[in-house]
Amino acid sequence: MQFYETDSAGIVHFSWFYRYMEEAEHALWRAAGLSIAKPGAGVGFPRVAASFDFRRPLAFEDEFEVRIRIVKFGEKSIRYAADVTKDGEEIATGSLTIACVRRQAGQPLAAVSIPPQIVRKLRAANDDGGTDAA
16 A cells, blocks of 8 residues: 555545455456446446445555455346455455446436346356455
């Protein structure tokens, strides 16, 4: 981690945990051979809910792991669970829900079913045990 990620006490600011979780999410999509923001794609995946529960602080120069896994596939949404650990000790747990929306120029965003090929590839990557990011 970088110094700018910390507050004046040298503790990682809570907002960075959401960025770490998103990095792990993108790693999961890449492991599935996908991009969450493919140029020209007809669908997008905005965040509709995110939360974290914090157990212990992370400090400047701590090395840690973020693990994410899909815990629910809905027809139009995906919910993840994330764990942040340091030396095997739980630091924080989080949750992120994304929705699948239609992206067409001149049209408002509208929730649509997740394309089957995305579900199939994400299920396979998730069944491999989720994805780590550090």
